[in-house]
Amino acid sequence: MTLDPKDWTDIRTLGHHMLDDMFDFLADIKHAPLWRSPDTAKSLLLSALPEKASSLNAVYEQFQNTILPYGSGNLHPGFMGWVQGAGTPVGMLAEMLAAGLNANVGGRHHMAIAIEQQVVEWMRALFGFPEHAQGLFVTGASQANFVATLLARNRALGLATRNNGVAAAGKTLVAYASCEAHGCIPRALDMAGIGSDQLRKIKIDDQYRIDLTDLKAAIAADRKAGLTPFMLIGSAGTVNVGSVDDLDALADIAEAESLSFHVDGAIGAVAMMSRQLKPLMAGIERSDSIAFDFHKWAHVPYDAGFILVRDGAAQKAAFASDAAYLTRAEKGLAAGDWWPCDYGPDLARGFRALKTWFTLKAYGTDALGASMVENCRLAQSLADKIVAQPELELRAPVALNIVCFSYVHTHADILNKYIVEELHMAAEVAPSLTILNGRPVIRAAILNHRTTMNNIDTLVNSVLALGRTLSAAL
Ligand SMILES: *Cc1c(COP(=O)(O)O)cnc(C)c1O
Numbered sequence: 001m002t003l004d005p006k007d008w009t010d011i012r013t014l015g016h017h018m019l020d021d022m023f024d025f026l027a028d029i030k031h032a033p034l035w036r037s038p039d040t041a042k043s044l045l046l047s048a049l050p051e052k053a054s055s056l057n058a059v060y061e062q063f064q065n066t067i068l069p070y071g072s073g074n075l076h077p078g079f080m081g082w083v084q085g086a087g088t089p090v091g092m093l094a095e096m097l098a099a100g101l102n103a104n105v106g107g108r109h110h111m112a113i114a115i116e117q118q119v120v121e122w123m124r125a126l127f128g129f130p131e132h133a134q135g136l137f138v139t140g141a142s143q144a145n146f147v148a149t150l151l152a153r154n155r156a157l158g159l160a161t162r163n164n165g166v167a168a169a170g171k172t173l174v175a176y177a178s179c180e181a182h183g184c185i186p187r188a189l190d191m192a193g194i195g196s197d198q199l200r201k202i203k204i205d206d207q208y209r210i211d212l213t214d215l216k217a218a219i220a221a222d223r224k225a226g227l228t229p230f231m232l233i234g235s236a237g238t239v240n241v242g243s244v245d246d247l248d249a250l251a252d253i254a255e256a257e258s259l260s261f262h263v264d265g266a267i268g269a270v271a272m273m274s275r276q277l278k279p280l281m282a283g284i285e286r287s288d289s290i291a292f293d294f295h296k297w298a299h300v301p302y303d304a305g306f307i308l309v310r311d312g313a314a315q316k317a318a319f320a321s322d323a324a325y326l327t328r329a330e331k332g333l334a335a336g337d338w339w340p341c342d343y344g345p346d347l348a349r350g351f352r353a354l355k356t357w358f359t360l361k362a363y364g365t366d367a368l369g370a371s372m373v374e375n376c377r378l379a380q381s382l383a384d385k386i387v388a389q390p391e392l393e394l395r396a397p398v399a400l401n402i403v404c405f406s407y408v409h410t411h412a413d414i415l416n417k418y419i420v421e422e423l424h425m426a427a428e429v430a431p432s433l434t435i436l437n438g439r440p441v442i443r444a445a446i447l448n449h450r451t452t453m454n455n456i457d458t459l460v461n462s463v464l465a466l467g468r469t470l471s472a473a474l
Contacts, residue, residue, distance in 0.1 A: 001159030002207065014056060019096075025068065026089055030077050030450060033427040037071040073430055075474065077450035078458065081424075081432035083239060084400075086448040091301040092381045094358035098351040105137075106347045107339030109325065110215055116353035119336055122360065123308050127431035128285035134312030136343045138351040140360035142184035144291030147307045149175075149188040151289060154318050156230035162318070166193040169377055174222045177233035178210035179270055180240055181322075182264060185233055200406050207397050208243035210234070212253070219257055232259045234280055234294075237268025240434050240443065242379075244268055247283030254288075258372050266305075266399055267291040267447075272300070273368030277376065278400070297375075297401075297447055298368055304352045307344070316342050352375035371449040375401040379446045382456050395441045404441045407467035411474055416440045419466045429459045449452045 005011050026034075045066045074084040078367040103112035120135040138144050154161055166173070173194045179201040185195035200218045204212045219229050232254045234245040248422050254261035263269065263284050269292035271277035272284070284290060290308045294300035309315040320342040328334045341347045359368075379401045386392040386405045393412075396404040396432060406412050406417060417440050420433045431444040444459060 002123060005242050011056065012039070018060065021064065022092060023089065027077070027198075029075050029143060032069070032075075032076070034073040034078050035427045036070055036426060041066040041070050045106060045311040057091045060332060069287075072256050073427070074448075075450075076430075077448055077452060078429035078455045079448055079451050079452070080446055080459065081430045081442040083298045083445045083447060085293075085295045086450060087299065087301045088149060088299050088363070090362045091299065091355045092360050094299050094355035098354040098357075101351060101354075103351040103354075105349045105351050105353065106341040108335065109333055109336035112351050112353065113336060113338060113340070115351075116340060117356050118359070119306075119353050119356055120308075121122045123306065125295060126365070127269075127290060127308060129276060129308060133308060133310050134315045134343055135308040136315075136340055137349070137356070138305045138307055138344055139303050140295065140347070141182070142305070143188070143290045143345075144189055144305050144307035145182075145184050145233075145262070145264055146188040147318075148260075148262040148289040148291055148309070149192045149194070151309060151311075151314055151318055152231040152262060153192050153194060155260055155314065171228040172198065172226075173230045174198050174200060175231040176202055176215055176218060176229065177221055177222075178202050178204050178208075178235060178238070178245060180208055180238040180243065180267065181233060181235055182205055182239050184462070185264065187450055196396045204243075205338075205448045207399065209239060210242045210250070212246065212249055215250075215253065219253075221260075221469075229257060229259055232257075232261050234261070234283075234287070236263050236265035236290075237271075237400055237402075239267065239470045240402070240436060241396040241404055242267065242398070242445070243396075244280050244399055247281065248286070250284070251283045251286035260288045261286065263287045263290045265290050267293070267394075270294065270296070270298045271369070271372055271400070273365035276373050279370065294356050294359070297355075297372055298359065299449060300356045301372075302353075304356050304388075318347065319343055331470050372401070375446045375448075375451065378445070378451060378453065379403050381453065382444060382459070385456070385460050389460070391462070391467060392460075395436055395439075403444045403446070404436055405444075406439075406441050407463060407471070409467070409471050411471070412465035413440050415467060415470055416442050418470050419463055422466050422470070423459075423462060426462070429455055429462060431459065433471070454469055 040298040061432050073079045075086050079405050105112045123135050189199050202215045205211050222229050234247045234250040236244050269290055288310050292306055294304035295302045359375045379398050382403045383398045386394045391408050393406045395406050407415050409415050424430055431442050434443045435438050
């Protein structure tokens, strides 16, 4: 029994309405509250498994009333919390087209595969990687970092590890990253069977970059203890403060120590699209692999993570399988020599490449890069305002687009927490709270292409007003 309508008239009309409604929603986003509590809507929406059909109009009405208004705010220009992409109308349209095609981009011989290959080729060019490099869309940088960890593990222990397991090699692998590295790095080591405790969290310098002297000392100490250093992870934009490690120096150390050199560029790697920001990433082109997200600073709709790998053959050797149902044909639909399922953990995969292809083509890397530069300029202005305002204190250097600061007070820790919570409730601007050197700070990640100086002014004025009111009540 087909699920297609007998007559397409009604769904066509409703579909056009949906599209118009979403354009209106996006066009007016800055006038809407940044956030509303979903609690009431949740109680209205939750129901038993639907056995009987509802009219699509009624389902859509529920969407409009109880889902659409209750987002997490990341589209709003006042959103500065965590590190989240803002999406674009182009990405939205491309996502609809991809859903219409319902392509399974695990393999076989069809155009969706070619589009993903095209994006891989563009990424080779963007990062100056060689022709034999490979790449793949994954859910996000968490998954990309995991893939990179498996590749580094295989390089250190040999491909037999895929069959024999890590223990059979009789070696204790050790990886290195700064103490500011993202939490998915220790988890990647955990998932790869190496163990999260085998990550050495190296201290940072005053710019929040990995301390090179400590790094070298840690590698030497581990070798002396009979352990096997195998992987060095550099950060291109740390999640807390946006610092970028000295990637060139890390490449030198990795080379001298025969370590796999991986870059977690979840936030910052796409800054390669900007001529102005690219120099900050110097050395990234020497890495063995790069994990990054199109869904953060390049605003491709969630999810669109990516792993780029210098040694493409090694990537294939890490994942390819000879399962009978994946047999390649000489010609026809089951042909094709590039099957994504050979390069990563997933078999069935969506067409993430299409929304990325559309975004890159429709905006161009110049405009995407310019939007990142503008974010950095706003972050710098915010930092300047904080430095000029005695009631506020800058708590970390600003390398890219993230500003960590505090309300100045003897009880600053609790005040910062209250201020951020009150800002979220007021829903005009939303920074987040993070912990730096053991103390809570207000963190504004300026990522949104819709954010302007007005939003920065609102943030500063609101923090000051709340700081004064809340501290008086302490
Ligand atoms: C966001 C982030 C990650 C994780 O990326 P996901 O896309 O959320 O999986 C990893 N590293 C850094 C530095 C990040 O900012």
